[in-house]
Amino acid sequence: MEKRVTFNNLWIAAAFIAPQLFLVFTFFYWPTGQALYWSLTLEPPFGGGNQFVGLQNFKAVFADPHYWDSVIRSVIFAITVTLLSVGFAAVLALFADRNLRGHQLYKFLYFLPYAVPAAAVGLAFRFTFTPEAGFLGALNHLHPGLWDPTRNGWQALLQIILGQSWKMAGYNFIFLLAALQSVPRPVIEAAAMDGAGVLRRMREIQLPLITPTFFFLFVINITDSFVDSFGMIDVTTKGGPSRATELMVYKIYLDGFESKDYSLAAAQSIILMLLIVVMTVLQFRFVERRVHYS
Amino acid sequence: MTQISLNGLSKSFGKNTVIPGLDLDVQGGEFLVLLGPSGCGKSTLLRLIAGLETASGGDIMIGGARANQLEPRERGCAMVFQNYALYPHMNVRQNIGYALKVAGVPRAEREARVAEVAKSVGLGELLERKPAELSGGQRQRVAMGRAMIRNPKIFLYDEPLSNLDARLRVAMRIEIRKLHQKLGTTTLFVTHDQVEAMTLADRIVVMNKGVIEQVGTPAEIYSNPASTYVASFVGTPGMNLLNGDFDAGAATIRLKDGQVIALPKDASPPLPSGPLVCGIRAEDLATGGAKGLNATLQFTEELGASRLVHTLLAGETVIAQHAGTQPPAAGAAITLQADVRKLHLFDAVSGRNLGHPGGNA
Amino acid sequence: MVERTPLINLLTHAVLLLGLVILMAPLALVVIAASHDFKTVNLSPMPLIPGGHLWENLRAAWVGNNFGQVMFTSLVVAFGVAAGKIILSAMSAFSIVYFRYRLRMVFFWIIFITLMLPLEVRIVPTYAVAANALSPYQGLIDALASLVPAISIKLPEWNLLNTYQGLILPLVATATGTFLYRQFFLTVPEELTEAARMDGAGALRFFWDVLLPLSKTNMAALGVIMFVWAWNQYLWPILVVTDQNHFSTATMQLSKAVPGLAFGEPPVWNTAMAATLIVMVPPLIVVILAQRWFVRGLISTEK
Ligand SMILES: Nc1ncnc2c1ncn2[C@@H]1O[C@H](COP(=O)(O)OP(=O)(O)OP(=O)(O)O)[C@@H](O)[C@H]1O
Numbered sequence: 001m002e003k004r005v006t007f008n009n010l011w012i013a014a015a016f017i018a019p020q021l022f023l024v025f026t027f028f029y030w031p032t033g034q035a036l037y038w039s040l041t042l043e044p045p046f047g048g049g050n051q052f053v054g055l056q057n058f059k060a061v062f063a064d065p066h067y068w069d070s071v072i073r074s075v076i077f078a079i080t081v082t083l084l085s086v087g088f089a090a091v092l093a094l095f096a097d098r099n100l101r102g103h104q105l106y107k108f109l110y111f112l113p114y115a116v117p118a119a120a121v122g123l124a125f126r127f128t129f130t131p132e133a134g135f136l137g138a139l140n141h142l143h144p145g146l147w148d149p150t151r152n153g154w155q156a157l158l159q160i161i162l163g164q165s166w167k168m169a170g171y172n173f174i175f176l177l178a179a180l181q182s183v184p185r186p187v188i189e190a191a192a193m194d195g196a197g198v199l200r201r202m203r204e205i206q207l208p209l210i211t212p213t214f215f216f217l218f219v220i221n222i223t224d225s226f227v228d229s230f231g232m233i234d235v236t237t238k239g240g241p242s243r244a245t246e247l248m249v250y251k252i253y254l255d256g257f258e259s260k261d262y263s264l265a266a267a268q269s270i271i272l273m274l275l276i277v278v279m280t281v282l283q284f285r286f287v288e289r290r291v292h293y294s
Numbered sequence: 295m296t297q298i299s300l301n302g303l304s305k306s307f308g309k310n311t312v313i314p315g316l317d318l319d320v321q322g323g324e325f326l327v328l329l330g331p332s333g334c335g336k337s338t339l340l341r342l343i344a345g346l347e348t349a350s351g352g353d354i355m356i357g358g359a360r361a362n363q364l365e366p367r368e369r370g371c372a373m374v375f376q377n378y379a380l381y382p383h384m385n386v387r388q389n390i391g392y393a394l395k396v397a398g399v400p401r402a403e404r405e406a407r408v409a410e411v412a413k414s415v416g417l418g419e420l421l422e423r424k425p426a427e428l429s430g431g432q433r434q435r436v437a438m439g440r441a442m443i444r445n446p447k448i449f450l451y452d453e454p455l456s457n458l459d460a461r462l463r464v465a466m467r468i469e470i471r472k473l474h475q476k477l478g479t480t481t482l483f484v485t486h487d488q489v490e491a492m493t494l495a496d497r498i499v500v501m502n503k504g505v506i507e508q509v510g511t512p513a514e515i516y517s518n519p520a521s522t523y524v525a526s527f528v529g530t531p532g533m534n535l536l537n538g539d540f541d542a543g544a545a546t547i548r549l550k551d552g553q554v555i556a557l558p559k560d561a562s563p564p565l566p567s568g569p570l571v572c573g574i575r576a577e578d579l580a581t582g583g584a585k586g587l588n589a590t591l592q593f594t595e596e597l598g599a600s601r602l603v604h605t606l607l608a609g610e611t612v613i614a615q616h617a618g619t620q621p622p623a624a625g626a627a628i629t630l631q632a633d634v635r636k637l638h639l640f641d642a643v644s645g646r647n648l649g650h651p652g653g654n655a
Numbered sequence: 656m657v658e659r660t661p662l663i664n665l666l667t668h669a670v671l672l673l674g675l676v677i678l679m680a681p682l683a684l685v686v687i688a689a690s691h692d693f694k695t696v697n698l699s700p701m702p703l704i705p706g707g708h709l710w711e712n713l714r715a716a717w718v719g720n721n722f723g724q725v726m727f728t729s730l731v732v733a734f735g736v737a738a739g740k741i742i743l744s745a746m747s748a749f750s751i752v753y754f755r756y757r758l759r760m761v762f763f764w765i766i767f768i769t770l771m772l773p774l775e776v777r778i779v780p781t782y783a784v785a786a787n788a789l790s791p792y793q794g795l796i797d798a799l800a801s802l803v804p805a806i807s808i809k810l811p812e813w814n815l816l817n818t819y820q821g822l823i824l825p826l827v828a829t830a831t832g833t834f835l836y837r838q839f840f841l842t843v844p845e846e847l848t849e850a851a852r853m854d855g856a857g858a859l860r861f862f863w864d865v866l867l868p869l870s871k872t873n874m875a876a877l878g879v880i881m882f883v884w885a886w887n888q889y890l891w892p893i894l895v896v897t898d899q900n901h902f903s904t905a906t907m908q909l910s911k912a913v914p915g916l917a918f919g920e921p922p923v924w925n926t927a928m929a930a931t932l933i934v935m936v937p938p939l940i941v942v943i944l945a946q947r948w949f950v951r952g953l954i955s956t957e958k
């Protein structure tokens with residue numbers, strides 16, 4: 001798409017785009033290039049310039065069982081969060097789209113969780129799930145130690161999964177509802193005239209028509225849970241207990257800022273970047289197919 | 295042959311009353327066209343009958359039984375939507391067969407019926423295509439096939455032809471009419487195109503602002519419009535309407551500029567003197583002749599077989615059929631001969647038809 | 656539509672209500688916990704009837720966390736990011752859409768690619784840049800100097816750690832807004848530009864008098880989204896603020912909000928939840944007041 005009518009004063013064009021280019025270079029391209037450089041070099045222990053070491057850092061990363069653990073956990077986290085929050089939001093959106101009494105209130109309240117900072121979500125869930133107070137702690141009356149996310153790895157992981165799903169449900173709801181609302185009314189009415197009841201229309205007409213939105217949301221949710229879980233983890237589990245919630249981004253942070261091993265952190269960053277680029281490319285493939293009707 | 299009766303049917307959206315209260319009887323097997331300008335409530339009426347809208351008041355009787363509380367699928371209606379409303383994710387076969395699938399018809403029987411219907415609407419070759427891969431006319435056929443497959447008691451069409459080009463529209467009109475002849479199903483057809491209404495209908499319902507102005511056969515509506523509204527809406531061009539004053543004693547109508555139309559003494563309608571509107575169709579107004587009404591020619595509309603002249607008479611635009619081959623130049627004076635026995639007289643305030651000079655009001 | 660579906664309607668209401676309970680419960684629990692005293696909040700399970708200590712706890716949390724200062728910092732950052740994005744992206748989109756020069760599409764892609772990689776995946780090197788924002792340029796000069804020794808220059812250092820610039824600028828450096836504006840500018844009719852040119856308006860006037868007023872809704876949507884997004888940032892602030900006792904944003908303050916009274920004692924959940932409440936209220940208010948724009952902004956920036 002191009003404008004037919006344009007302006008000729010290229011000084012203005014340059015002046016208008018320069019600030020953005022400077023920012024993007026300084027805070028995006030340079031650091032990204034730097035990450036690549038660090039991932040391929042090692043800082044010698046007694047000073048001097050970095051030395052090129054090829055893929056040695058990547059080999060080190062891949063040889064580290066903790067790294068693979070963090071990858072597996074991240075994948076579990078991403079997939080569970082995505083299925084839970086998209087599924088939950090889809091049910092709500094389908095029913096809210098029936099526009100029965102009170103639907104406006106529901107639609108208004110459902111997306112609020114998305115506005116809550118991840119750190120606040122983390123704290124709220126940490127309190128709710130804390131073993132000595134809160135709610136699930138009451139399970140410990142049945143059997144001491146039955147519920148304790150500070151000791152039980154899977155319980156800690158469950159806690160951050162629920163927190164992230166809760167937050168993303170609001171976001172997914174907005175998109176699914178918008179998609180449902182853009183399905184032309186007559187199509188639904190035609191199905192009603194064809195004898196399809198409410199639930200059947202949801203299954204056979206509405207859901208298939210918004211599949212493109214589902215693909216889009218799957219990608220967004222998976223990408224987001226790879227990168228966006230940091231705040232939640234940092235205020236709740238700090239990666240513990242014994243690394244049970246150490247997801248990829250959190251491990252990069254620990255390796256980079258706690259262990260000060262820039263090369264290792266950079267190599268992990270590069271891998272994560274590649275992963276996300278692949279996801280994004282997938283997303284763009286699907287964006288093309290987002291609109292089913294014309 | 296299913297009859298429909300609407301008794302005192304009304305519909306409001308919030309404070310906005312679209313249909314204030316309407317009575318209509320549709321005979322079994324009849325092809326009824328709802329005609330009216332955009333926004334007059336035609337679609338709303340059709341959707342009320344289909345069960346897509348809930349009536350605010352009154353009764354909808356289908357086949358003698360009250361249907362207000364019945365769901366769309368229980369009313370035995372099939373509908374063809376203006377934009378077809380095909381299921382974009384299903385191919386032609388699935389679109390046409392969906393109603394049967396919902397009804398739980400076994401696959402083999404369903405396939406057979408779909409094939410039969412698809413053939414009768416000329417879609418035999420295209421069963422595997424998605425709606426996006428079809429032309430406008432083909433989509434239209436799918437929509438009709440989808441409606442036909444259920445053997446509905448009633449066909450409802452909501453401006454189904456308005457998205458087609460002129461040539462295709464004429465062709466589809468014929469097909470819809472043929473379909474009706476073959477099946478004899480009660481049909482309601484909404485349009486704002488009066489030519490479409492005239493050519494398709496057994497009877498036409500002319501609507502205006504949610505109110506029925508007139509119900510009648512195309513010929514009745516054309517030759518005996520119930521109001522100025524119907525008179526000007528139906529016909530190409532619509533009827534010419536001129537304000538005037540009726541003098542009962544002299545049996546004359548004096549136009550605003552003082553010119554006088556004399557009615558035949560023997561056929562003067564039994565009306566009191568006073569203002570009224572007189573209407574005359576273009577074909578009942580001849581041009582030329584020594585005597586007649588003096589008008590100014592504005593321009594000529596060439597129709598090939600005939601031509602219409604637009605003239606200014608008593609400050610109003612009047613269209614007449616021009617007999618001669620050589621139309622005069624714009625701005626020229628022209629005389630118009632009215633066939634006074636074909637004159638229509640309407641009440642100046644209500645617009646109701648008051649009768650003909652010929653008699654039969 | 657006429658539909659007699661009492662059972663499904665009942666199901667609908669039940670599902671919607673259950674959804675509401677699930678989605679509102681964590682928020683409600685925060686408020687309830689923030690209203691109890693220390694003893695009650697540590698009962699297990701905690702009573703769901705709110706207690707009477709809300710104000711007390713809010714005050715304690717406010718004072719204890721120095722929220723006067725902290726909230727101000729977060730407000731400045733959130734407004735700064737929102738304003739920065741609105742201004743910069745309108746300008747860059749204007750340059751890309753309304754001029755024709757060879758590098759135009761190159762620039763577009765340079766900016767557009769930044770959409771792909773969020774800050775989180777490149778924190779370590781970005782941190783290094785924040786420690787000296789001129790280091791990329793020093794790096795460039797050094798690289799050139801190794802070829803042409805004559806141009807060797809030593810740039811001064813520009814440290815962004817513990818500054819507002821350091822909190823704001825890296826968050827502004829993405830393409831979200833540019834993309835949104837580009838999409839919008841492309842829908843502005845050509846006739847409008849032609850009319851403005853016939854009226855004698857140059858590029859600047861057209862931008863200022865025609866495009867900006869037309870993009871008001873887009874600005875509002877982008878502003879709301881970016882405000883909430885910036886307010887909710889967590890990782891970047893804890894990196895760039897090394898002196899957390901004197902300079903802190905609201906969300907990072909939360910990481911310090913759960914101290915126990917002493918070792919082995921239960922944490923002070925009531926004030927911790929009061930702090931949580933304080934931190935999540937501003938974005939919630941913005942979103943509630945500007946719901947329409949928020950939804951619109953979300954949907955159009957994610958395209
Ligand atoms: N769902 C609705 N809510 C509110 N008003 C409505 C609704 N549907 C229709 N209306 C109003 O009812 C009036 C009649 O609408 P309707 O669609 O029946 O007109 P129509 O005669 O079919 O017009 P057209 O020829 O343009 O299709 C219009 O003024 C319209 O604005």
Ligand SMILES: [Mg+2]
Nearest residue numbers: 336337338452
């Ligand atoms: Mg209509």
